[in-house]
Amino acid sequence: MADQDPTVLGQVGRFVRVGRAVGGTAARLAGNRYLGLDLDRDKHAADLKLALGGLKGPLMKAAQILATIPDALPAEYATELSQLQANAPSMGWPFVKRRMATELGPDWQAKFKSFEHTAARAASLGQVHRATDQDDRQLACKLQYPDMASAVSADLQQLKLIFAIYARRDSSINTSQIHAELSERLREELDYEREANHTRMYREMLGDEANVHVPEVIESLSAGRLLTTTWYDGEPLAAYAGQEDADRNTVAYNMFRAWYVPFYFYGVIHGDPHLGNYTVRPEDASVNLFDFGCIRVFQPKFVGGVIDLYNALRTDDEALAVHAYETWGFKDLSRETVRVLNIWANFVYAPIMDDRTQRIQESESGLYGANIAHQVHQELRSTGSVTPPREFVLMDRAAIGLGSVFLRLKAEINWHRLFHDLIDGFDLAGLEQRQAEMLTRHRLPLP
Numbered sequence: 001m002a003d004q005d006p007t008v009l010g011q012v013g014r015f016v017r018v019g020r021a022v023g024g025t026a027a028r029l030a031g032n033r034y035l036g037l038d039l040d041r042d043k044h045a046a047d048l049k050l051a052l053g054g055l056k057g058p059l060m061k062a063a064q065i066l067a068t069i070p071d072a073l074p075a076e077y078a079t080e081l082s083q084l085q086a087n088a089p090s091m092g093w094p095f096v097k098r099r100m101a102t103e104l105g106p107d108w109q110a111k112f113k114s115f116e117h118t119a120a121r122a123a124s125l126g127q128v129h130r131a132t133d134q135d136d137r138q139l140a141c142k143l144q145y146p147d148m149a150s151a152v153s154a155d156l157q158q159l160k161l162i163f164a165i166y167a168r169r170d171s172s173i174n175t176s177q178i179h180a181e182l183s184e185r186l187r188e189e190l191d192y193e194r195e196a197n198h199t200r201m202y203r204e205m206l207g208d209e210a211n212v213h214v215p216e217v218i219e220s221l222s223a224g225r226l227l228t229t230t231w232y233d234g235e236p237l238a239a240y241a242g243q244e245d246a247d248r249n250t251v252a253y254n255m256f257r258a259w260y261v262p263f264y265f266y267g268v269i270h271g272d273p274h275l276g277n278y279t280v281r282p283e284d285a286s287v288n289l290f291d292f293g294c295i296r297v298f299q300p301k302f303v304g305g306v307i308d309l310y311n312a313l314r315t316d317d318e319a320l321a322v323h324a325y326e327t328w329g330f331k332d333l334s335r336e337t338v339r340v341l342n343i344w345a346n347f348v349y350a351p352i353m354d355d356r357t358q359r360i361q362e363s364e365s366g367l368y369g370a371n372i373a374h375q376v377h378q379e380l381r382s383t384g385s386v387t388p389p390r391e392f393v394l395m396d397r398a399a400i401g402l403g404s405v406f407l408r409l410k411a412e413i414n415w416h417r418l419f420h421d422l423i424d425g426f427d428l429a430g431l432e433q434r435q436a437e438m439l440t441r442h443r444l445p446l447p
Contacts, residue, residue, distance in 0.1 A: 090119035090127045091145060099143045103223035111221060115141070123276065125189055125293070130231060137230060139218060140290075144225035148190055156183050177329075181390035185271065189293035192227040194444070198292035199229065201442040202270070205262045211250075211286035212258040232288040234279025241408055250285035252411030256418055258289050259402055264422040267298045267435045267447070271394035273401035296394040297439065297447045300431040301327055306395075307423050313342070313349055321345075329389025337386055340379045347372040348399050351415040360406040360415070368403040 096117070100108045109115065112131045119127040126144040133139055145151075160179055188194055196217045203214040215229035222228045240251050255278070262268040270277075271294040279288045305327030312320035322338055330341070351360050361368055380386055388396075406413075439446055 090122035091143075093117045095146065096129065096143060099146075099225065100141075103143075103226040104221065112139075121276065123291075126225075131228075133218070133221065137218075139221070140215065140229050140231045141221070142192070142227045142229075144190065144192065152186050152190060156186065177387055177390045178393055181393040184390075185294055185296070185394065188295075192222065192225060195293045196222055196227055197442045197444055198295045199227075201268070201438060201444065202262065202289070202292055202295075204442075205266055205268065205438065206258065206289070209254075209257055209261060211254045211284065212261075213281070213286060213288045215288075215290065232279070232281075232290075234281050234288045236279060237275055237405065237408070239282075240280055240285070241410070245412065247285050248409045249411050249413055251280055251287065252406050252409050252413055253418065254285065254287040255402060255405060256413075256415075258287055259398055260419075260422055263298075263398075264303060264426070265431070265434060266438050267300050267303050267431060268438075269296045269298070269394055269398050270294070271296050271397055273398055273405060275405075294394070296391075297435075297444070298391055298395075299447045300428055300435060302391055302395075303431060304426070304428050307426055309345055310349055310352070310419075310423075313346060314353060329391055331387070334383065336383045337380075340376055340383055341386075343379070344372060344376045348403075352419040353416065355414065355416045357412050357414045359410065359412055360403050368400060368407045 096119075100115075104111060111133065113134055113136065115131040116129050118129075120130045120140070121128040125148055126142050129141045129143065131139040131141050156179070159182070196219070199214065199217050203216065206212045206214055213232055215232055218228040218230070237251070240248055255273075258278070259270055259273065262270070270289070270292065272291065274291075277289070277291040279290075280286070281288065305324045308320055308327065309324035311317070312324055318335075318338065321342060322333060325333055325338065325341060333341075351358065363371075436446060
């Protein structure tokens with residue numbers, strides 16, 4: 001269809017709209033860097049968040065992800081952008097009718113018993129409508145916004161501009177691989193057929209997890225820019241922040257299993273632990289997991305590297321730590337750079353090191369990992385530039401995103417035992433076989 005591929009006019013129009021939000025940012029940063037102009041960075045960052053929050057499209061999602069990578073952006077910007085929520089205003093009923101007719105045909109309304117005119121949820125790349133089919137099944141119909149392919153192309157160019165300006169100001173983090181990873185993942189999110197395959201795969205991978213629920217894809221009501229699944233009711237996570245300890249801990253336990261069973265058993269991670277991508281069932285604190293567009297499949301050796309780094313930190317084995325980082329894709333590591341990377345690793349792995357019940361972070365800071373990220377960034381300035389590998393981006397996003405959830409819940413769990421339940425008896429060859437069979441069954445490429 002016409003808006004499935006990026007068009008020149010679409011990209012130009014998007015570039016102009018995004019440029020109004022980003023262009024002033026670039027100018028003020030450049031003025032601060034090269035002309036010595038005063039810049040209130042806290043206010044500037046807040047203005048940028050406000051501008052991006054009104055834009056549908058991938059730049060807002062990219063900003064959310066960047067805010068979780070250790071100082072890929074200055075601290076003031078990470079603080080503001082981490083608060084972005086994908087809640088741009090929804091498109092109106094005329095758009096919905098056009099999109100549905102294009103995807104399911106002019107008689108599309110006859111396929112449903114009911115279809116709500118107002119979107120139940122509006123996100124960065126599409127919006128969700130509640131509906132029921134002729135068998136009275138409760139459905140969620142996700143419609144992609146118009147001309148998103150052009151928006152992706154234009155936004156990724158703007159993101160490269162932001163990275164380039166920041167690199168001139170501070171070269172301690174090489175963002176080339178971060179941009180490459182975001183580009184590939186965001187383009188994949190436009191492919192609803194791929195997302196349908198991801199959803200079916202997650203439903204199988206988590207099939208034995210009684211307290212994690214993945215919706216069923218309704219193939220007969222899905223198409224290129226329409227994905228229809230069963231609707232699951234649930235409450236937002238915020239409703240559990242003040243609940244009894246048992247409820248909060250149960251939610252945290254279920255969230256941990258939802259993200260890390262697929263990773264350690266199949267090498268797959270859900271790359272977007274955004275608050276809108278899961279809800280909680282009040283009757284048993286089980287978790288509904290949604291939105292499988294941003295999925296990362298790792299080579300099995302990457303999973304082995306995660307376990308190797310845990311063992312290296314536990315036994316203070318520097319050679320094993322270097323091996324783990326190199327397995328992840330870090331290159332040309334000096335001893336000093338490894339020491340700095342270990343600061344970050346010791347923070348991320350800290351909750352699973354001790355066999356005891358504890359919070360995910362002892363500090364009462366509301367920003368999980370922000371202080372450590374700042375320390376790592378400061379020390380990297382003295383060791384030289386480091387290039388975070390592509391694989392690091394969404395893995396770190398998941399770890400920090402989930403850590404923020406656990407921090408908000410004030411969950412107290414024995415994270416060590418929860419982790420060992422997943423890795424004890426780890427067998428690389430077994431993971432390779434399970435992954436290959438799973439991806440082949442769901443028509444997805446090997447990593």
